[in-house]
Amino acid sequence: MxxxxxxxxxxxxxxxxxxxxxxxxxxxxxxxxxxxxxxxxxxxxxxxxxxxxxxxxxxxxxxxxxxxxxxxxxxxxxxxxxxxxxxCYGHVLNLIARAFLFGKDAESFELESDINGMRGLQEQDLRHWRSKGPIGKLHNIVKFIRSSPQRSEYFKRIAHKQEDEGYHLCEESTAELKVILNNKTRWNSTYIIIERALRKQTDIRAYIFALEGEKDEEKHISANNILSKED
Structure with a gap:
């Protein structure tokens, strides 16, 4: 306590x-x-x-x-x-924000995602999150990047390459920053995933573009999960 x-x-x-x-x-x-x-x-x-x-x-x-x-x-x-x-005003505000993003029964939505994960129903969970619009798509992208050490390391290499090519001499380096996955136990985690994605959006775009050159389609991020201009 x-x-x-x-x-x-x-x-x-x-x-x-x-x-x-x-x-x-x-x-x-x-x-x-x-x-x-x-x-x-x-x-x-x-x-x-x-x-x-x-x-x-x-x-x-x-x-x-x-x-x-x-x-x-x-x-x-x-x-x-x-x-x-x-x-607690913070708790009330968190409940309102979750209802706004995920619907009235946000807890049931998150519970279903947990069950999909435990059962290994990856494609079903992707569709489940995608149904929630841009936030759901971003969740799927970040989950893809963080799903293995190899993908995370490749994302880091892309970020360093972007920084080297951009000559960001007067800006703080963001190459070592990881993307952050939202979860139900941390109140402001949805805000954090968005805030970090905005800082890393150039790296995320470059990463998705680089994956499109892979012959193995399983290494691609599904087109349905890629954020559009409308999103």
Missing amino acids: AVFTHFIDKFGNQQSRLLALRRQLGIHSGENLAETLFEIVQLWDIRGQIGTVISNNVTTNDTYLSYFYRQLDPSIRPADIKARRIR
Whole structure:
């Protein structure tokens, strides 16, 4: 459990500090989580200074904060507990963005992709992601590049060649930067895959073009997965 505190110091400045990074032992029940948080609060002697608690939106957190606030004040009302529990804005924004990109049931979409991967249904997974438009196509391209050490190394060689031919004397080198694959466990991973792809777009284009010269079609990126101008 990671516990941060946000407060205003005696000079009127906003401060943020990491209070604890605890390994949570046992089951992650509301009661156990509340006990861990309460121990941290007591350790720092700030029991009387707790205003609100910010955490993500899983229902377990509703339960554990109910336990926690009752440890601070046994007479607290349910309405006051609810008022002092702030939802994590980052989590809410992430859910909205995922719904916008992948549809209402983003978790089911990602779960189906995981199942395809476990079953080795590569072509089915490519179609699955491609159905989500440009983001899905980019996912497939990056997954292709990162699917083996040989492909990753070839991409790096292409990037160095592009840089050598471009004479980028005044720009920071990006040749060693890898493309990044998005995943469901990292909230901003879709943003990261796009941001990195934009920085590496010349290298990605050159890589796809170089593969077109290969006689073995299995070494090509499918035309259906290549981003168009409309994308």
